Amino acid sequence: MACQRTQDLANFVFEGKKIIGVALNYMCAVKARNVPVPTVPIVFIKPTTSYLREGHPIVLPKVFTKVAYEVELGVVIGTRCKNVSKEKAMEFVGGYCLALDLTAQCNLTAARAAGGSWTLGKGFDTATPVSRFIPKDAIEDPHMLPLWLKVNGEIKQKGCTADLVFKVPDIISYVSKYMTLEPNDLLLTGTPHGSDAFQAGDLIECGLADLATMKFNVCAE
Amino acid sequence: MACQRTQDLANFVFEGKKIIGVALNYMCAVKARNVPVPTVPIVFIKPTTSYLREGHPIVLPKVFTKVAYEVELGVVIGTRCKNVSKEKAMEFVGGYCLALDLTAQCNLTAARAAGGSWTLGKGFDTATPVSRFIPKDAIEDPHMLPLWLKVNGEIKQKGCTADLVFKVPDIISYVSKYMTLEPNDLLLTGTPHGSDAFQAGDLIECGLADLATMKFNVCAE
Ligand SMILES: [Mg+2]
Ligand SMILES: [Mg+2]
Ligand SMILES: [Mg+2]
Numbered sequence: 297m298a299c300q301r302t303q304d305l306a307n308f309v310f311e312g313k314k315i316i317g318v319a320l321n322y323m324c325a326v327k328a329r330n331v332p333v334p335t336v337p338i339v340f341i342k343p344t345t346s347y348l349r350e351g352h353p354i355v356l357p358k359v360f361t362k363v364a365y366e367v368e369l370g371v372v373i374g375t376r377c378k379n380v381s382k383e384k385a386m387e388f389v390g391g392y393c394l395a396l397d398l399t400a401q402c403n404l405t406a407a408r409a410a411g412g413s414w415t416l417g418k419g420f421d422t423a424t425p426v427s428r429f430i431p432k433d434a435i436e437d438p439h440m441l442p443l444w445l446k447v448n449g450e451i452k453q454k455g456c457t458a459d460l461v462f463k464v465p466d467i468i469s470y471v472s473k474y475m476t477l478e479p480n481d482l483l484l485t486g487t488p489h490g491s492d493a494f495q496a497g498d499l500i501e502c503g504l505a506d507l508a509t510m511k512f513n514v515c516a517e
Numbered sequence: 518m519a520c521q522r523t524q525d526l527a528n529f530v531f532e533g534k535k536i537i538g539v540a541l542n543y544m545c546a547v548k549a550r551n552v553p554v555p556t557v558p559i560v561f562i563k564p565t566t567s568y569l570r571e572g573h574p575i576v577l578p579k580v581f582t583k584v585a586y587e588v589e590l591g592v593v594i595g596t597r598c599k600n601v602s603k604e605k606a607m608e609f610v611g612g613y614c615l616a617l618d619l620t621a622q623c624n625l626t627a628a629r630a631a632g633g634s635w636t637l638g639k640g641f642d643t644a645t646p647v648s649r650f651i652p653k654d655a656i657e658d659p660h661m662l663p664l665w666l667k668v669n670g671e672i673k674q675k676g677c678t679a680d681l682v683f684k685v686p687d688i689i690s691y692v693s694k695y696m697t698l699e700p701n702d703l704l705l706t707g708t709p710h711g712s713d714a715f716q717a718g719d720l721i722e723c724g725l726a727d728l729a730t731m732k733f734n735v736c737a738e
Pocket of ligand 1: 397484486
């Protein structure tokens with residue numbers, strides 16, 4: 297049964313129906329930006345058409361002028377749930393992945409200033425590169441994982457999930473007050489300090505502990 | 518083949534992976550609110566876990582104090598597409614439905630004021646009641662459809678899709694510049710003037726021309 301479930305979740309990119317992200321969720325990023333620590337998770341949604349697997353390039357939409365990298369721990373939901381307590385939340389995790397939450401800051405900054413939606417700035421095609429599925433059993437503690445990102449060989453982000461403002465159970469508990477989480481849904485837990493713009497021609501590499509690395513070429517649309 | 522496709526799309530509620538809404542898309546609503554006419558569609562995304570079919574109640578989440586009805590024409594995508602011209606856009610429509618785009622105005626108003634995401638205010642469970650699938654052939658012109666909504670028998674919204682600021686091809690063309698549209702994706706085209714709060718115990722009824730009616734009881738979580 298456990299084998300069967302893990303096998304199924306390995307296809308989360310094809311089977312999943314939603315991606316829920318959390319913004320401003322690393323203490324290092326909160327401090328660097330000198331903003332108040334969020335009191336609840338700042339939640340947004342991305343379409344599954346934004347998924348990208350290794351071997352295909354990140355395509356920068358011609359409508360955008362500034363797109364930024366954000367390296368993140370992804371959490372794949374294993375079991376349908378709603379209104380879950382923090383205490384029980386980890387039971388509904390099926391596994392993990394390494395992810396990028398690419399963000400068109402040009403669009404998002406303008407949208408936020410006008411009270412607009414984050415959808416286009418977060419949801420464009422190729423905006424969510426992900427690694428292979430990492431089974432739950434492979435990670436003893438998801439809040440002790442180093443993660444890093446390089447652009448053209450130069451280190452740009454270096455953090456640890458110990459620095460998360462809202463931990464995995466906090467996020468699952470909070471989001472599931474509002475919406476049902478389904479198997480193969482992905483949670484993006486936020487990015488450490490250092491997120492910045494990249495451009496066509498760049499090579500982006502990132503890693504999560506000794507569990508996953510991935511690299512993507514960037515091209516213009 | 519056409520039969521096969523329509524058959525498939527009848528299950529858009531179960532097979533679809535995204536719901537894309539357009540805000541402030543009726544001229545009557547723009548005029549009533551005395552705001553500028555949008556120059557591009559104001560696009561947001563809802564998860565498919567927000568779908569609701571007739572026979573089940575709308576459940577008002579206990580975390581919200583003000584949830585509003587919005588009656589809308591839904592457009593079901595029939596064929597995968599990206600970067601579609603307005604001229605070709607209707608080729609990618611597979612059919613339609615009558616829909617409600619329920620909105621937690623308490624949450625959305627606060628989010629917008631703070632530059633926050635629309636996700637929770639638009640994406641809660643039962644926030645997207647929909648009718649049965651209406652095949653494309655049943656509607657000669659999607660921009661000539663009256664739609665209405667009653668609360669407890671009293672008419673609250675009455676409009677016509679002729680009043681859309683951005684027509685169906687405009688929406689498909691615009692959204693598909695950013696993200697791929699897939700078969701069974703749903704587009705919510707916006708709501709006419711008159712959207713307002715409702716509460717537990719209410720009965721909501723709505724209709725689209727002589728093509729669909731639906732009714733939902735409202736209960737508290
Ligand atoms: Mg992020
Ligand atoms: Mg949003
Ligand atoms: Mg609406």
